[in-house]
Each structure stands twice: as C-alpha cells, then as structure tokens.
Amino acid sequence: MVKKNITLALDAMGGDDAPSVVIEGASLSLQKYPDLRFLIFGDEHKIAPFFKEYPDVKEASTLIHTKDVVSNEDKPSFVIRNSRQSSMWLAIEAVAKGQADGVVSAGNTGALMAVARLLLKMTPGISRPAIATVFPTAKGPKVVLDLGANVACDADMLIQFAIMGNVYAKNIGYKKPTVGLLNVGEEELKGNSMLHEVRDFLKDVDPDTLNFQGFVEGDDIMKGRTDVVVTDGFTGNALLKASEGIANYIFDLLRNVFRTSWLTRMAYLFLRRQLKLQVKDHLDPRVHNGAILIGLGGVAIKSHGSADGFAFSNAISAAEEMVEQNLNQQIKDDLQKILHPTIQEDK
Amino acid sequence: MVKKNITLALDAMGGDDAPSVVIEGASLSLQKYPDLRFLIFGDEHKIAPFFKEYPDVKEASTLIHTKDVVSNEDKPSFVIRNSRQSSMWLAIEAVAKGQADGVVSAGNTGALMAVARLLLKMTPGISRPAIATVFPTAKGPKVVLDLGANVACDADMLIQFAIMGNVYAKNIGYKKPTVGLLNVGEEELKGNSMLHEVRDFLKDVDPDTLNFQGFVEGDDIMKGRTDVVVTDGFTGNALLKASEGIANYIFDLLRNVFRTSWLTRMAYLFLRRQLKLQVKDHLDPRVHNGAILIGLGGVAIKSHGSADGFAFSNAISAAEEMVEQNLNQQIKDDLQKILHPTIQEDK
Numbered sequence: 063m064v065k066k067n068i069t070l071a072l073d074a075m076g077g078d079d080a081p082s083v084v085i086e087g088a089s090l091s092l093q094k095y096p097d098l099r100f101l102i103f104g105d106e107h108k109i110a111p112f113f114k115e116y117p118d119v120k121e122a123s124t125l126i127h128t129k130d131v132v133s134n135e136d137k138p139s140f141v142i143r144n145s146r147q148s149s150m151w152l153a154i155e156a157v158a159k160g161q162a163d164g165v166v167s168a169g170n171t172g173a174l175m176a177v178a179r180l181l182l183k184m185t186p187g188i189s190r191p192a193i194a195t196v197f198p199t200a201k202g203p204k205v206v207l208d209l210g211a212n213v214a215c216d217a218d219m220l221i222q223f224a225i226m227g228n229v230y231a232k233n234i235g236y237k238k239p240t241v242g243l244l245n246v247g248e249e250e251l252k253g254n255s256m257l258h259e260v261r262d263f264l265k266d267v268d269p270d271t272l273n274f275q276g277f278v279e280g281d282d283i284m285k286g287r288t289d290v291v292v293t294d295g296f297t298g299n300a301l302l303k304a305s306e307g308i309a310n311y312i313f314d315l316l317r318n319v320f321r322t323s324w325l326t327r328m329a330y331l332f333l334r335r336q337l338k339l340q341v342k343d344h345l346d347p348r349v350h351n352g353a354i355l356i357g358l359g360g361v362a363i364k365s366h367g368s369a370d371g372f373a374f375s376n377a378i379s380a381a382e383e384m385v386e387q388n389l390n391q392q393i394k395d396d397l398q399k400i401l402h403p404t405i406q407e408d409k
Numbered sequence: 410m411v412k413k414n415i416t417l418a419l420d421a422m423g424g425d426d427a428p429s430v431v432i433e434g435a436s437l438s439l440q441k442y443p444d445l446r447f448l449i450f451g452d453e454h455k456i457a458p459f460f461k462e463y464p465d466v467k468e469a470s471t472l473i474h475t476k477d478v479v480s481n482e483d484k485p486s487f488v489i490r491n492s493r494q495s496s497m498w499l500a501i502e503a504v505a506k507g508q509a510d511g512v513v514s515a516g517n518t519g520a521l522m523a524v525a526r527l528l529l530k531m532t533p534g535i536s537r538p539a540i541a542t543v544f545p546t547a548k549g550p551k552v553v554l555d556l557g558a559n560v561a562c563d564a565d566m567l568i569q570f571a572i573m574g575n576v577y578a579k580n581i582g583y584k585k586p587t588v589g590l591l592n593v594g595e596e597e598l599k600g601n602s603m604l605h606e607v608r609d610f611l612k613d614v615d616p617d618t619l620n621f622q623g624f625v626e627g628d629d630i631m632k633g634r635t636d637v638v639v640t641d642g643f644t645g646n647a648l649l650k651a652s653e654g655i656a657n658y659i660f661d662l663l664r665n666v667f668r669t670s671w672l673t674r675m676a677y678l679f680l681r682r683q684l685k686l687q688v689k690d691h692l693d694p695r696v697h698n699g700a701i702l703i704g705l706g707g708v709a710i711k712s713h714g715s716a717d718g719f720a721f722s723n724a725i726s727a728a729e730e731m732v733e734q735n736l737n738q739q740i741k742d743d744l745q746k747i748l749h750p751t752i753q754e755d756k
Contacts, residue, residue, distance in 0.1 A: 171594070172594070199658070200658055200661065210593050210594060213593065213601045214601070244647060246557050246560060246642070246643055246646035246647060246650075247518070247519070247557060247646065254560045254561070254643070279646075279647075279650050280646065280647040280648065280649065280650025280651035280652075280653075280654060281650040281651065281653050281654035281657075282654070283651055283654055284651070284654035284655050284657070284658040285654060285658075293647070295593070296593055296601070296644060297643060297644050297647050297648075299593035299594065299626075299627065300591060300593060300626075300627040300640070300644050300647070300648050301627065301644075301647050301648040301651040301652075302627065303593075303626050303627025303628040304627035304628065304630055304631070304648040304651060304652050305627075305648075305651050305652060305654075305655045306627070306628050307627060307628035307629070307630055307631035307632060307652075308631050308652045308655055308656055309655055309659060310628070310631070311546070311547055311631040311632075312656060312659050312688070312692070314547065315687055315688045315691065315692075316663075316688065318687055319680060319683045319684055319687045319688060320680075322683045322687070323683075325679045326679060326680055326683055328676075328679065329675075329676035329677070329679035329680045330676070332672045332673060332675065332676035333666060333667075333673055333676045336666045336669045336670075336673055337666055340662055340665055340666045340669070341659070341662045341663065341666060344662065345659070345662075
C-alpha cells in the first residue's frame with residue numbers, strides 16, 4: 063500500500079531491451095502499487111507503441127522526450143561531460159530537483175553510479191555509496207554489499223557498509239539482522255589488519271542497533287549464516303559473478319543430462335514442475351532484481367541490464383519500498399547512534 | 410610413468426580422517442606410480458593397522474614415528490615456535506634436507522604454508538608463494554591462483570602469479586595456455602591502477618612465453634575463457650568458497666526436488682547414472698584435489714582436509730607430477746625470459 067503519492071523517474075532507454083521492458087515493468091508495478099506515478103525519460107517515438115500497449119502506464123506517467131542515450135560502453139567521465147541530455151542523466155536529475163522520489167535504470171552501472179553521486183550527493187555521514195543486493199540463500203534472502211562500487215575500501219567505508227546493509231536488511235523484513243564481515247579463514251597468515259580494525263569496532267556496537275557476528279567466509283553467504291555480509295566492492299563483484307558463473311554452469315550440465323536419452327527426457331518431464339518451483343523460481347535473479355545504490359542522498363536502483371518486464375517491475379518495487387520506508391533517514395539515525403552516540407559508556 | 414625413483418614425504422596426521430586416508434591414498438597412488446616411495450611421518454600406533462590393511466604401502470615406505478600433531482586451530486606462529494617435532498614439520502623438513510622430493514599434507518593450510526616457506530624458502534625470483542588449484546570448467550580444468558596465501562598483493566606479486574600459473578597450466582597439458590587477470594568490469598569507475606600496471610606489463614610479454622589475454626571477470630572462470638586466472642589471495646579465496654557454497658546449495662535444492670514425490674523419486678532413478686557421470690564426477694573436487702603451494706623452493710601440496718583416500722591419492726599424483734616435470738625449474742626459466750630477457754626490444 064502506497065501511503066503517499068510516490069513518483070519514480072524511469073530511465074526508459076537503459077538495458078538490453080529498452081524501452082519495452084521498462085514500460086511493461088511499470089505496468090506490472092501499477093498492479094501492485096496503483097497509486098505510483100512515473101516520470102518516464104526516453105525517446106517518445108520508441109516509447110509510443112508501448113504506451114499504446116500499456117495505457118495504464120501512459121495514464122500514470124509524464125513522458126519527457128530525450129534523444130541522447132548512455133550506452134554500456136560509455137565511460138562515466140564521458141557521460142558526465144557529454145550526456146547531460148540523456149534519459150539516464152535527466153531521470154537522476156529529476157530526483158535531485160525533487161520532482162521524483164527515486165530513480166530506476168537498467169543502464170550502464172558505472173555511469174549511473176557516477177551521475178547519481180554527482181547529482182544526488184551522499185547521505186550525510188557516508189563517504190562512498192555501495193551497491194547492495196539480495197542473494198537467495200538456504201535461509202531466505204540475504205543482503206550482500208558492496209558488489210562493485212568501490213574497488214578499494216578502508217575501515218571506515220566497511221563500517222558504513224555494515225550500517226547501511228543492516229538498515230537495508232531491516233527493510234526487507236529482518237527485525238534484528240545479523241551482520242558478518244567477509245574474511246578468508248581463521249589462520250593468522252590470512253589475517254588482514256584492516257578487517258580486524260573493522261571487527262574490533264563493530265563488535266563493540268550495541269547489538270540492539272547492529273547485531274555483529276564477526277567474520278564469515280565465502281561459503282557462509284549461501285548458507286545464510288548472517289543476514290548481511292559486508293565486503294569490499296572488488297571481492298563482492300568477483301564472488302557475485304563467480305557464483306553466477308558456477309550456477310549457470312551447473313544448469314548447463316543438468317540440461318545435458320536431461321537431453322541424454324528418451325529416458326532422461328521423460329524423467330525431466332516428471333521433474334519439470336518441481337524444478338521450476340524449488341530451483342528455478344527460488345534462485346530466479348529476476349525476483350530479487352534491483353541492486354540498490356545505497357548511501358546516496360536519494361533513492362537510486364540499478365536493474366540488471368538483461369531484465370525482462372517482470373524483473374524490471376521488481377526493481378521498481380525496490381525503489382518504491384526504499385522511498386516509503388525512508389531508508390536514508392534510517393541510515394542517518396543509525397550512523398548517529400553508532401558513530402556519534404550521545405551517551406558513551408566507559409570502556 | 411616414473412622415470413626416476415621419486416620419494417614423497419607424507420604428513421600422515423593432517424586432515425579430518427588421518428591417518429587412514431593418507432595410507433589408503435598412498436596405496437591408490439602406488440597402483441598408478443608403482444616406483445613411488447614414501448617417507449611417512451606420524452604416530453606409528455595409529456598407522457600400524459593401516460599398514461596391515463595396505464601392505465603395499467608398508468613395503469614402499471619408511472615410517473618415521475612422530476608424536477606431535479599440528480591441529481587446525483594452531484596458529485602458524487605457534488606451530489613455528491612449538492611444533493618442530495610434528496608430522497607436518499618433519500615431513501616438510503625431509504624435503505628441505507633432500508631426503509624427499511616433495512611433501513603432501515591435508516593439515517592446517519596456514520601452518521603448512523608458513524613452515525614450508527621457512528624450511529623450503531622461495532623459488533629464486535619469486536617473492537611470495539601462492540596457492541594454485543584447478544577448477545573444472547565448461548572448457549576443461551583451468552588454473553586459478555592465488556586462493557588464499559596472500560591477502561594483499563602488489564603488481565610484482567600478481568605478475569609472478571601469472572608466470573607461475575602459466576607454467577602450472579603447461580604442466581597439466583596446455584601447450585600454450587591463455588592467461589587472464591581478474592577484474593570487476595569494464596567501467597572506468599571500477600578500475601584499479603595496480604591491475605592496469607600488471608596488465609600493461611603482461612601484454613608486452615612475448616605471447617610464445619606467456620599468452621596474456623587481458624582482464625577477465627568472475628563469471629569467465631567457469632566459462633573457461635582463459636586457461637589461467639590470476640587474482641589476489643583474498644578475492645581468490647572468497648570466490649572459491651562462494652562458488653563451493655552456491656554449488657552445494659543448488660545440489661541441496663535438487664535433492665529436495667528428487668524427494669518431492671514417488672514420481673520425482675522415479676525420475677531420479679532414470680537420471681542417476683547420467684547425473685553421476687555428467688555432473689557429480691565432472692565437478693568432483695576429489696578429482697582435482699591438491700592445491701599447489703607454488704613458488705616455494707620445493708614441492709608442497711595441500712590436500713583438502715576432508716579428503717578421502719581417492720582424493721588424497723590425487724594430491725599425491727599432483728606432487729609426483731610437479732617433481733617429475735620439474736615445475737620449479739620451468740618457473741625459474743620463465744622468470745628469466747620474462748623479467749630479465751637478454752635481448753630486449755626497443756619500444
């Protein structure tokens with residue numbers, strides 16, 4: 063239920079199948095949130111046929127015609143200099159100007175992050191934004207960040223990521239999320255003084271505010287050992303992509319198994335429904351589509367570039383929920399509590 | 410085929426099921442390499458029943474009784490100070506003294522690495538050892554390193570890892586391996602000046618010596634895009650464990666699917682053989698058991714701690730092959746060619 067009228071800016075030209083999936087996704091979102099309104103930025107000629115197909119979206123939207131498009135090959139610095147009339151730039155600018163409450167784009171991640179940082183600034187007290195998303199694990203969806211916004215992180219950044227990830231986990235339904243810090247093993251050889259500094263800080267935080275569980279390892283993510291896993295953007299991005307890689311590879315191997323003979327083809331028919339329910343739907347990245355650019359002064363959601371309409375509507379939902387729950391205010395409150403507590407206990 | 414008599418030192422007390430898997434593994438290895446000889450370090454009372462069970466191993470071995478054991482909880486610094494009479498220490502020392510050609514242990518990785526560095530020293534020209542292993546990918550087994558020996562790596566170390574990984578890939582059968590450097594995306598935001606420095610160096614190396622393909626991403630590993638993937642030990646360890654985590658999770662989901670009803674149970678019976686052949690055996694970590702501590706002055710192989718006899722015998726095979734192929738000499742030769750070429754072209 064939308065309590066107030068929320069308006070989202072949509073970059074209709076980002077992603078592999080723009081603008082069709084954007085308009086289709088908006089239509090699906092209107093079924094869930096009928097009061098949602100859109101500012102749609104994109105090429106009116108390309109959007110027109112989809113407005114015909116989805117009159118509900120046309121009804122709920124203001125279309126702002128843009129000619130310029132940010133491509134996946136454009137470097138952020140190029141975009142900042144040359145793409146100020148692009149659908150992506152103008153959609154983000156609508157949030158900066160207060161015309162929209164949040165922005166959703168399936169476009170170039172690096173450009174989106176750079177322009178969003180420039181126009182939306184940071185949540186006060188946060189030094190760098192992070193990319194956060196949800197992994198479907200053995201114990202439900204779990205938050206992992208940073209997934210690639212920052213290749214090099216210092217202790218302060220990781221502490222801020224922990225605070226932001228904790229708030230995000232609360233917003234997806236965990237009352238008192240557990241938070242873990244990714245490390246690579248118990249052996250002292252494998253230690254890292256910066257990670258120990260982060261751990262030493264977080265373990266002293268009031269667990270009612272942030273329930274820190276210490277170090278976790280790569281295999282703990284899918285075990286769902288903690289509700290939030292914090293890591294730097296290089297490691298997070300590499301392990302996210304490696305995980306996608308192995309999952310896709312296993313599914314390829316299974317497809318080959320099913321294709322081996324008429325017997326295995328028949329077995330597949332017996333399994334198809336349960337495979338879809340228990341494996342495919344469960345791991346479906348489209349369900350959890352929408353990486354959050356967390357730590358910015360406004361709500362910005364990155365949809366996967368290959369999103370379909372269903373996936374894009376889930377990215378819109380993520381934006382709607384961040385706006386409604388006022389995630390940024392919660393982050394500010396927790397920063398205050400954790401980094402600048404008014405009553406500090408003696409140690 | 411063993412050309413000369415190779416002697417391997419086995420730490421019989423390392424790993425979850427020591428010493429049984431060590432002796433069973435040695436027996437399996439003797440079937441493959443009948444001329445192999447062992448120095449077995451461990452508790453003679455615990456080993457005796459397994460010598461009875463595997464007289465071939467008793468025949469091929471000299472047993473050196475040790476009382477002290479390195480546990481998985483022991484920190485490397487503790488082991489270096491206090492465990493000089495342990496099976497692990499003495500097995501490594503046998504290589505340092507020239508009594509054995511290589512050492513295999515399923516014990517504590519951090520301790521093994523620290524003691525091996527101390528006693529075996531480094532391959533001249535290599536500043537830090539790396540942990541290298543083989544991933545079973547869509548295009549055959551591929552080499553990934555470092556998997557956890559070094560949490561922080563500089564450009565020189567990554568260049569050395571590339572040289573070592575290249576030699577290792579040749580030794581597992583690639584005539585002219587392709588080498589990739591792990592990065593996190595094309596966007597300039599995600600760049601990392603140190604990785605660019607490594608890339609700029611490697612792309613100028615004669616491709617007949619090291620065939621460098623530039624940056625790869627996490628999902629390229631399982632696609633088998635290059636024969637070698639080079640990364641730092643923190644990222645490598647995290648993505649290895651995350652990959653194991655997602656693979657195990659998918660297999661758990663599949664097991665649940667098969668258990669849903671009598672129909673799915675029947676389907677499983679139809680699939681069982683092909684699932685084993687095309688998925689289980691193919692991804693079986695036991696087949697590729699044996700992480701190489703590469704860059705040391707002697708051959709040292711780390712078996713997975715939960716290895717069974719079959720897995721441990723594959724770790725022994727890896728040691729045998731490294732000794733036979735004189736991997737360390739090849740690394741020295743390539744270091745010379747790449748870092749100190751006698752004829753240097755003008756740029």
